[in-house]
Structure formats: C-alpha cells, structure tokens
Amino acid sequence: MENIKIITTEDGSHSLYHEGLKETYHSFHGALQESVHVFIEKGLRFWRTKSGLPKQVDIFEVGFGTGLNALLTAQFAIDNEVKINFTTIEPYPLDMEIIDQLNYATSIGQDNLKTVFKELHSCKWEENIEISPYFSIHKIKSKLEDFQTDQRFDVLFFDAFAPSKQAELWTADLLQKCFSLLREGGVFTTYSAKGQLKRDLKSVGFEVETLPGPPGKKEMVRGIVN
Known part of the structure; x- marks a missing residue:
C-alpha cells in the first residue's frame, strides 16, 4: 500500500496517513488516547458498568484498520x-509489512501484547479465532452496506473514516443498520460529533449523548438503544 504512511501522534503512538483520502486513521493528538477514551471507556466500559458487569460482551466494529481497538479490547x-467476542469488518486489510512496524504494545506499556497484536492480524479471516480464553475475534472482509448477520451485539465501535472524507459511510440508512445490529440497551460509540450525525442517529431511534472528546477534541457522540 504505497499510499499509506506511518506517522507518530502526539502521545507517541503510531497512526497511519492515507494519502489518497488525505486523512489519518486516528487523531494526530494521540491515537492511543483517542481509542481508549472513545471506544474502551465511553463504549465498552460504559456498557458493561450500566449492564451490571456481565461476564460476556459481544462487540461489533466498523473499521478494523490498524487493529488498535481490537488490541485494547x-x-x-x-x-x-x-x-469478549469481537466481530470486525474491514474491506481493505493492511499489509503485514505496515502492521509489523506499529508500536501499540510498547505505547500501552505491555510488551506481552506484541504477540496478541500479531495474532489479531495474522489469524484467518472469515473464521472465529480464540486469541485467549477471554477474547475471540471474527474478522470479515466486507463493507458495512454488504454485511449480513442474524447476530446482535452489545456495543458497536463506529470507527470509519471521517464524514468529510467518506460521507457514504455515515448515511442514515447505514446508521439504521447499526441500530438494528444492537440489542436493547446496546451502545454505539464514535469519535465524530457532527450535528448531522446526531440528527441522523436520533432519527433512526438512538438516544444520543454528546460527551467530552479525547485530548485535542472537544466532543464525541454516543448512542443508546432504549
């Protein structure tokens, strides 16, 4: 992928710059900080806490990308x-040559996660793979509009490229699909806080919350299925 370049964000963790879209995969203020805040704290931990700390969680992710969210999960x-059963879709998987250079385990401060990170990327697609007794991943090469399943999830990580770069991924129709993928009480979380996004989320049935964003970003959005 000649149009993908590794960059270092302000918290020292890597991200990627897509030259074709002129867009980074994560916030340049800090890739690790953003993923922890938006997806782990405001998504996974929030759902689990409000649900009474259940011992199993089913997560669906739009945009596997670098695998940072999967690693943190x-x-x-x-x-x-x-x-945690983690299902993720990605139509354009990254080359292992790029993945092998990313410093996420070191940035997190747990070198034992290097093995986990490599397994997340090297394991087979289209199969449910157990990475540890506590975590399994099912990677699917698909766009959201083409994805079909009867399964329902507790938490949905919406980590597509920004609305300004790929508006087709943020339509009301696809947000309706996200709503239908979640169980009652399910949580949709994303880094974006666009006004149109909030209006569309409300229109398809979500209860919408505007929350403080990660470092360097004022706001983010969370939707709840009630």
Whole structure:
C-alpha cells in the first residue's frame, strides 16, 4: 500500500496517513488516547458498568484498520477476566509489512501484547479465532452496506473514516443498520460529533449523548438503544 504512511501522534503512538483520502486513521493528538477514551471507556466500559458487569460482551466494529481497538479490547478482556467476542469488518486489510512496524504494545506499556497484536492480524479471516480464553475475534472482509448477520451485539465501535472524507459511510440508512445490529440497551460509540450525525442517529431511534472528546477534541457522540 504505497499510499499509506506511518506517522507518530502526539502521545507517541503510531497512526497511519492515507494519502489518497488525505486523512489519518486516528487523531494526530494521540491515537492511543483517542481509542481508549472513545471506544474502551465511553463504549465498552460504559456498557458493561450500566449492564451490571456481565461476564460476556459481544462487540461489533466498523473499521478494523490498524487493529488498535481490537488490541485494547483484548487487553480489557484479559485484565478484567471478561469474555469478549469481537466481530470486525474491514474491506481493505493492511499489509503485514505496515502492521509489523506499529508500536501499540510498547505505547500501552505491555510488551506481552506484541504477540496478541500479531495474532489479531495474522489469524484467518472469515473464521472465529480464540486469541485467549477471554477474547475471540471474527474478522470479515466486507463493507458495512454488504454485511449480513442474524447476530446482535452489545456495543458497536463506529470507527470509519471521517464524514468529510467518506460521507457514504455515515448515511442514515447505514446508521439504521447499526441500530438494528444492537440489542436493547446496546451502545454505539464514535469519535465524530457532527450535528448531522446526531440528527441522523436520533432519527433512526438512538438516544444520543454528546460527551467530552479525547485530548485535542472537544466532543464525541454516543448512542443508546432504549
């Protein structure tokens, strides 16, 4: 992928710059900080706390990308001894040559996660793979509009490229699909806080919350299925 370049964000963790879209995969203020705040704290931990700390969580992610969210989720599962089944879609998987250079395990401060990170990327697609007794991953090469399943999830990480770069991923129709993928009480979380996004989320049935964003970003959005 000649149009993908590795960059270092302000918290020292890597991200990627897509030259074709002129867009980074994460916030340049800090890739690790953003993922922890938006997806782990305001998504996974929030859902689990409000749901009474259940011992199993089913997560669906739009945009596997660098695998940072999956790695942080695997870390959460192991640290909290909670079983997490992680389903993620990605139409354009990254080359291992790029993945092998990313410094996420070191940035997190747990070198043992290097093995986990490599397994997340090297394991087979289209199969459910157990990475640890607490974490399994099912990677699917698909766009959201083409994805079909009868399964329902507790938490949905919406980590597509920004609305200004790929508006087709943020339509009301696809947000309706996200709503239908979640169980009652399910949580949709994303880094964006666009006004149109909030209006569309409300229109398809979500209860919408505007929350403080990660470092360097004023706001983010969370939707709840009630």
